[in-house]
Amino acid sequence: xxxxxxxxxxxxxxxxxxxxxxxxxxxxxxxxxxxxxxxxxxxxxxxxxxxxxxxxxxxxxxxxxxxxxxxxxxxxxxxxxxxxxxxxxxxxxxxxxxxxxxxxxxxxxxxxxxxxxxxxxxxxxxxxxxxxxxxxxxxxxxxxxxxxxxxxxxxxxxxxxxxxxxxxxxxxxxxxxxxxxxxxxxxxxxxxxxxxxxxxxxxxxxxxxxxxxxxxxxxxxxxxxxxxxxxxxxxxxxxxxxxxxxxxxxxxxxxxxxxxxxxxxxxxxxxxxxxxxxxxxxxxxxxxxxxxxxxxxxxxxxxxxxxxxxxxxxxxxxxxxxxxxx
Amino acid sequence: xxxxxxxxxxxxxxxxxxxxxxxxxxxxxxxxxxxxxxxxxxxxxxxxxxxxxxxxxxxxxxxxxxxxxxxxxxxxxxxxxxxxxxxxxxxxxxxxxxxxxxxxxxxxxxxxxxxxxxxxxxxxxxxxxxxxxxxxxxxxxxxxxxxxxxxxxxxxxxxxxxxxxxxxxxxxxxxxxxxxxxxxxxxxxxxxxxxxxxxxxxxxxxxxxxxxxxxxxxxxxxxxxxxxxxxxxxxxxxxxxxxxxxxx
Numbered sequence: 103x104x105x106x107x108x109x110x111x112x113x114x115x116x117x118x119x120x121x122x123x124x125x126x127x128x129x130x131x132x133x134x135x136x137x138x139x140x141x142x143x144x145x146x147x148x149x150x151x152x153x154x155x156x157x158x159x160x161x162x163x164x165x166x167x168x169x170x171x172x173x174x175x176x177x178x179x180x181x182x183x184x185x186x187x188x189x190x191x192x193x194x195x196x197x198x199x200x201x202x203x204x205x206x207x208x209x210x211x212x213x214x215x216x217x218x219x220x221x222x223x224x225x226x227x228x229x230x231x232x233x234x235x236x237x238x239x240x241x242x243x244x245x246x247x248x249x250x251x252x253x254x255x256x257x258x259x260x261x262x263x264x265x266x267x268x269x270x271x272x273x274x275x276x277x278x279x280x281x282x283x284x285x286x287x288x289x290x291x292x293x294x295x296x297x298x299x300x301x302x303x304x305x306x307x308x309x310x311x312x313x314x315x316x317x318x319x320x321x322x323x324x325x326x327x328x329x330x331x332x333x334x335x336x337x338x339x340x341x342x343x344x345x346x347x348x349x350x351x352x353x354x355x356x357x358x359x360x361x362x363x364x365x366x367x368x369x370x371x372x373x374x375x376x377x378x379x380x381x382x383x384x385x386x387x388x389x390x391x392x393x394x395x396x397x398x399x400x401x402x403x404x405x406x407x408x409x410x411x412x413x414x415x416x417x418x419x420x421x422x423x424x425x426x427x428x
Numbered sequence: 429x430x431x432x433x434x435x436x437x438x439x440x441x442x443x444x445x446x447x448x449x450x451x452x453x454x455x456x457x458x459x460x461x462x463x464x465x466x467x468x469x470x471x472x473x474x475x476x477x478x479x480x481x482x483x484x485x486x487x488x489x490x491x492x493x494x495x496x497x498x499x500x501x502x503x504x505x506x507x508x509x510x511x512x513x514x515x516x517x518x519x520x521x522x523x524x525x526x527x528x529x530x531x532x533x534x535x536x537x538x539x540x541x542x543x544x545x546x547x548x549x550x551x552x553x554x555x556x557x558x559x560x561x562x563x564x565x566x567x568x569x570x571x572x573x574x575x576x577x578x579x580x581x582x583x584x585x586x587x588x589x590x591x592x593x594x595x596x597x598x599x600x601x602x603x604x605x606x607x608x609x610x611x612x613x614x615x616x617x618x619x620x621x622x623x624x625x626x627x628x629x630x631x632x633x634x635x636x637x638x639x640x641x642x643x644x645x646x647x648x649x650x651x652x653x654x655x656x657x658x659x660x661x662x663x664x665x666x667x668x669x670x671x672x673x674x675x676x
């Protein structure tokens with residue numbers, strides 16, 4: 103496979119800009135993770151397969167064969183795993199050892215069961231079996247670990263490794279970084295400014311000098327259902343106080359924090375956050391414009407789509423001027 | 429060529445499996461045979477005159493069965509599975525497995541055509557008509573052309589629909605026109621004239637004439653079948669070019 107190259111690709115639809123400033127090279131044999139929303143993932147897939155063309159920018163993809171498993175895809179529920187595998191084996195020009203694949207993907211126990219009777223874990227491995235049989239140049243997997251059990255994840259990762267052994271390039275997309283960490287070697291996070299690489303280098307202890315303990319580690323903990331989600335300050339766009347509850351805005355998603363806005367202000371000030379209004383704490387790295395609609399009212403417009411607009415108190419304007427020198 | 433034939437075989441097996449396991453579709457050929465058999469029992473009980481009445485009953489029953497199976501079966505066995513594939517997004521998976529549109533349509537059409545033809549032949553004894561009176565060449569040719577036209581109309585509705593429910597609704601007027609019009613041709617002359625201008629009307633004319641004085645090809649039958657075949661191909665190509673196979 104020749105590398106697929108995205109060069110400053112922008113995609114707009116009637117609903118606005120979906121992807122912007124995408125610069126990415128997908129080398130053969132790589133395993134890339136993209137932290138994107140569902141809509142962005144689908145837009146990226148359509149660009150990748152040539153179903154839609156970029157609004158601007160360059161996309162070089164030559165004759166790469168791309169196969170996918172999207173979250174909306176279903177199998178043929180009446181077919182057994184064996185019939186499903188043989189169907190795609192007949193369609194494939196790539197000879198494979200089906201018994202070895204069956205073993206590697208831990209599907210021998212359900213080989214003669216119809217797909218509709220398989221668990222979610224097993225169905226996801228059947229998808230991997232299809233990809234192993236068809237052997238595309240690139241496999242695009244959307245939320246591959248979604249709704250899998252712990253054991254299911256372990257078996258899926260073994261199956262994914264088996265798929266990669268045959269030289270298939272893999273792109274996984276998911277809205278959560280923790281999912282991508284398991285299935286990717288390289289991860290990119292999409293923000294309205296473009297794709298940013300996430301540093302995945304493992305920490306190597308420095309044995310030559312004294313042990314260094316990090317003093318600047320800080321995460322904002324947010325509760326969602328029975329999960330606690332941690333955000334780095336740079337992921338947060340702004341924090342809003344609604345009925346005395348601090349709501350953290352990350353992209354188009356919102357999460358509740360147990361801390362008050364004043365507590366958050368105290369903790370986040372050193373990370374470039376600014377209390378622009380009694381109810382708002384903004385990440386100064388995210389601001390794009392300052393607009394004055396009247397003599398006494400100011401509005402901060404943030405990057406993103408739709409671009410959030412936050413009020414800026416007149417009394418805080420001077421403070422902001424000092425902070426970012428304009 | 430071998431690769432293409434292998435893919436067509438794989439698609440044909442898959443489609444046959446889908447038709448057999450989809451009761452709302454597989455019931456059509458079975459139901460048409462059952463209905464003809466039950467109607468035959470009723471007509472046989474009420475018929476006192478020997479040959480004439482039984483010949484008329486046979487023509488009526490055979491026309492009924494052929495219309496039901498060829499028109500309704502042809503349209504629904506093509507539109508339903510195609511719409512189901514689009515609804516479940518399995519078609520995209522197939523198309524990315526280097527299956528061309530032509531491979532897909534040939535593979536999908538083969539089992540449907542075979543089912544329709546086999547049931548049409550079985551319908552003859554079920555309707556109480558002797559195999560010896562059937563002009564086999566004309567019968568197989570006309571029923572095959574009619575089945576192909578129905579299938580093209582079925583694929584068109586499948587392409588234009590997003591799911592099985594929509595496919596059912598879109599195909600309803602077609603089913604009504606091409607099944608009911610020839611069926612009610614006996615009610616008045618206008619209906620008969622209109623029925624003779626439909627491809628399904630030619631199928632009933634074939635049966636009527638076969639069991640009356642014997643069927644002979646005429647220019648009108650050939651012209652009507654060819655015109656409907658061209659219309660079917662045209663509508664199918666229009667839908668395919670407009671929506672493609674895997675439109676969302």
